[in-house]
Amino acid sequence: MSPRKIRNKDELEELKASILQKREQKRTVIAISVGTCGLARGAGEVMAAFREEIEKHDLSDEVYLRETGCHGFCEKEPLIVIYPNGIFYHSLRPKDVPEIVSETVVKGNIIDRLLYKSLTGEKIICEEDVPFYKKQKRLILGNNRKVDPTDIEDYIAIGGYSALAKALSMSREKIIEEVKKSVLRGRGGGGFPTGIKWETCRNAAGEPKYVLCNADEGDPGAYMDRALLEGNPHSVIEGMIIGAYAIGSAQGFVYVRNEYPLALKNVWIAIEKAKEYGFLGEDILCSGFDFDIEINMGGGAFVCGESTALMASVEGKVGEPRAKYIHTTESGLWGKPSNLNNVETWANVPLIINKGAEWYNKIGTEGSKGTKIFSLVGKVKNTGLVEVPMGITLREIIYEIGGGIIKDKKFKAAQTGGPSGGCIPESLLDLPVDFDELTKIGSMMGSGGMIVMDEGTCMVDVARYFFNFLREESCGKCVPCREGIKRMLEILTDITEGRGKKGDMELLEELSEVLRDASLCALGTTAPNPVLTTIKYFREEYEAHIKDKKCPAGVCKELIQYFIDWEKCTGCDRCVGYCPEGAITGEKKKGDTYIINQNKCIKCGVCFDMCKLDAVIVR
Amino acid sequence: MNFEKVEEILAKYGHKESQIIAILQETQTNYNYLPEEVLKYVSGRLNIPLARVYSVATFYKAFSLERRGKHVITVCLGTTCHVRGGRKILEKIERDLGIKAGETTQDFEFTLETVNCVGCCAIGPILIIDGNYFGEMDLEKLDTVLKKYSAG
Numbered sequence: 001m002s003p004r005k006i007r008n009k010d011e012l013e014e015l016k017a018s019i020l021q022k023r024e025q026k027r028t029v030i031a032i033s034v035g036t037c038g039l040a041r042g043a044g045e046v047m048a049a050f051r052e053e054i055e056k057h058d059l060s061d062e063v064y065l066r067e068t069g070c071h072g073f074c075e076k077e078p079l080i081v082i083y084p085n086g087i088f089y090h091s092l093r094p095k096d097v098p099e100i101v102s103e104t105v106v107k108g109n110i111i112d113r114l115l116y117k118s119l120t121g122e123k124i125i126c127e128e129d130v131p132f133y134k135k136q137k138r139l140i141l142g143n144n145r146k147v148d149p150t151d152i153e154d155y156i157a158i159g160g161y162s163a164l165a166k167a168l169s170m171s172r173e174k175i176i177e178e179v180k181k182s183v184l185r186g187r188g189g190g191g192f193p194t195g196i197k198w199e200t201c202r203n204a205a206g207e208p209k210y211v212l213c214n215a216d217e218g219d220p221g222a223y224m225d226r227a228l229l230e231g232n233p234h235s236v237i238e239g240m241i242i243g244a245y246a247i248g249s250a251q252g253f254v255y256v257r258n259e260y261p262l263a264l265k266n267v268w269i270a271i272e273k274a275k276e277y278g279f280l281g282e283d284i285l286c287s288g289f290d291f292d293i294e295i296n297m298g299g300g301a302f303v304c305g306e307s308t309a310l311m312a313s314v315e316g317k318v319g320e321p322r323a324k325y326i327h328t329t330e331s332g333l334w335g336k337p338s339n340l341n342n343v344e345t346w347a348n349v350p351l352i353i354n355k356g357a358e359w360y361n362k363i364g365t366e367g368s369k370g371t372k373i374f375s376l377v378g379k380v381k382n383t384g385l386v387e388v389p390m391g392i393t394l395r396e397i398i399y400e401i402g403g404g405i406i407k408d409k410k411f412k413a414a415q416t417g418g419p420s421g422g423c424i425p426e427s428l429l430d431l432p433v434d435f436d437e438l439t440k441i442g443s444m445m446g447s448g449g450m451i452v453m454d455e456g457t458c459m460v461d462v463a464r465y466f467f468n469f470l471r472e473e474s475c476g477k478c479v480p481c482r483e484g485i486k487r488m489l490e491i492l493t494d495i496t497e498g499r500g501k502k503g504d505m506e507l508l509e510e511l512s513e514v515l516r517d518a519s520l521c522a523l524g525t526t527a528p529n530p531v532l533t534t535i536k537y538f539r540e541e542y543e544a545h546i547k548d549k550k551c552p553a554g555v556c557k558e559l560i561q562y563f564i565d566w567e568k569c570t571g572c573d574r575c576v577g578y579c580p581e582g583a584i585t586g587e588k589k590k591g592d593t594y595i596i597n598q599n600k601c602i603k604c605g606v607c608f609d610m611c612k613l614d615a616v617i618v619r
Numbered sequence: 620m621n622f623e624k625v626e627e628i629l630a631k632y633g634h635k636e637s638q639i640i641a642i643l644q645e646t647q648t649n650y651n652y653l654p655e656e657v658l659k660y661v662s663g664r665l666n667i668p669l670a671r672v673y674s675v676a677t678f679y680k681a682f683s684l685e686r687r688g689k690h691v692i693t694v695c696l697g698t699t700c701h702v703r704g705g706r707k708i709l710e711k712i713e714r715d716l717g718i719k720a721g722e723t724t725q726d727f728e729f730t731l732e733t734v735n736c737v738g739c740c741a742i743g744p745i746l747i748i749d750g751n752y753f754g755e756m757d758l759e760k761l762d763t764v765l766k767k768y769s770a771g
Contacts, residue, residue: 314637318675
């Protein structure tokens with residue numbers, strides 16, 4: 001039976017109350033994270049085991065198994081939080097489940113071995129006390145563990161769609177005013193003030209107007225938009241409806257990259273549900289306002305994250321950008337005024353409407369308000385999604401939330417902003433993270449990827465990696481980007497393969513200037529950032545490659561050799577079995593007889609990775 | 620060639636030109652790749668020039684105009700996977716299967732592809748086989764996973 005459409009704020013309140021009452025009958029809630037990363041670590045099997053156990057103990061009436069999106073601590077997946085007490089168990093296997101149900105759920109006993117052990121060895125029972133979460137301010141992402149993304153009632157239970165009801169009682173100008181006052185800035189990378197964008201689009205001549213959600217999260221290393229769309233799609237949809245109402249649009253589009261199948265599925269379900277309940281479609285909450293959302297799927301093109309390319313793609317064309325003498329707010333999709341915001345930006349809107357700009361303004365720095373979700377990944381101990389107030393330092397994020405570098409190696413750089421961003425060195429670790437500070441040092445916020453690199457990462461190789469990425473992704477429409485990136489990649493490849501020569505760095509800098517000044521879209525204008533920041537902060541590493549033909553980090557294949565450390569080698573013969581070229585020889589159990597034949601070695605690094613004794617060294 | 624399935628997909632997306640990417644995606648899922656006849660058929664039914672359909676089918680990385688293998692192996696080479704050794708995973712598969720990224724084995728068992736980030740960065744390197752995600756891949760785990768798919 002399809003539910004009755006909600007007609008106004010009071011009915012929404014009533015529905016919320018009845019849902020909460022219904023939920024109260026359940027004694028226990030087990031929130032299990034089954035986002036894409038959870039599933040990759042076996043959360044699907046764990047969830048199936050829970051279903052089976054709950055059935056077996058006949059607990060269906062008492063226990064609510066909530067299948068949620070990503071909670072953030074992806075590295076510890078599969079993980080659960082058991083309410084009302086908030087008990088946190090992690091790295092679960094299906095075999096742990098019967099014990100969890102019979103001990104914790106039925107008897108209330110804590111299972112010691114499943115608890116999180118902090119880096120100092122302390123066992124932590126509650127989720128909120130886990131150091132990874134403690135320093136965070138999870139205004140947006142925190143709701144992921146509270147809702148099943150496919151169940152709109154979960155969202156309504158936490159106050160979902162109340163911001164929409166409130167907004168519909170406000171004047172359109174007042175909503176825009178509130179968003180402007182909140183100083184919300186675009187979370188997709190550019191950091192453009194959202195309220196001003198809305199106002200421009202609202203005042204632009206031409207009908208119809210469109211609102212769009214940019215979920216083409218192409219920055220490698222950033223995945224907060226996936227987590228939001230998978231885990232709490234209604235918050236994004238609610239933001240879009242409010243925006244559409246303020247701007248005066250009747251049609252919205254969500255452009256989701258095809259690499260996110262679960263996000264696509266969950267947004268689709270959410271849109272259908274929102275329609276059923278009267279939050280989307282005709283005469284929303286009996287206000288007379290009509291708005292519908294269509295989903296568009298990407299096809300695997302990084303450039304489609306750029307506004308004009310995205311709109312071309314939504315039109316069913318090749319995703320090539322155009323020059324933006326006229327902004328998309330004036331002439332965008334099908335030549336009509338179009339307002340495009342990123343997933344995380346939209347998710348902030350209901351919060352601002354509900355709590356007010358003044359409240360929102362108290363969080364963050366002068367120029368950047370609110371929180372930002374980062375994907376803290378790479379060579380850091382605690383990896384996952386972290387939501388922090390703007391202005392927190394990199395050191396706090398990496399060392400206090402992230403727990404420092406894996407194996408306590410030396411920190412080398414943090415890469416932010418994806419291929420448009422830069423590498424930040426240790427000397428700048430105390431930098432407060434916000435839009436303006438990151439831009440000042442040559443990087444950028446981007447969509448929020450934060451990739452931590454240790455001493456084993458070669459910065460020239462990283463620059464080459466990004467240029468290889470950009471060469472593949474440049475759409476080829478404008479010459480500076482298409483040819484400039486190719487030439488710069490050639491130079492970087494030469495450097496990493498031992499053919500670097502004097503003047504290469506200067507040439508890279510010169511080409512960077514051309515790209516920055518003459519490219520058509522941001523893909524090209526920001527492309528030099530990875531090269532410029534690595535030359536600026538890691539110049540000696542470039543020099544080592546060019547002058548001494550050495551890769552200090554031991555990464556660039558043409559400049560390194562693998563050796564066996566006879567002091568450590570026990571002659572276990574493991575590497576011999578794995579070497580694809582038969583380049584390693586030695587007499588079993590006699591470590592000091594093992595050698596790598598340098599003529600046969602293809603430097604694949606397999607022996608280095610497979611040796612459990614660190615007896616393979618790279619020089 | 621039977622176009623019944625394409626017709627069904629076209630109807631699902633309301634014969635909308637703006638949904639061409641989704642239409643081609645789903646068609647590819649059904650036909651394994653995008654055969655020339657299908658592109659011609661879609662062009663006719665959507666009433667847009669074949670050149671336009673072709674430009675879309677060649678611009679976006681998700682599409683293949685050549686027959687693909689029974690299993691599609693995708694190695695993530697996003698920044699995090701790169702830093703954590705994704706390339707070594709790719710190179711090992713290339714050696715094991717005797718093909719390069721973007722190619723298909725002669726017996727059409729495997730197609731090897733790369734992707735620039737699937738958003739599972741916290742648990743990289745990531746390997747995806749036929750839509751199933753495998754995290755924290757290393758060379759040892761890789762052997763076990765590949766064997767599972769080689770058998771059947």
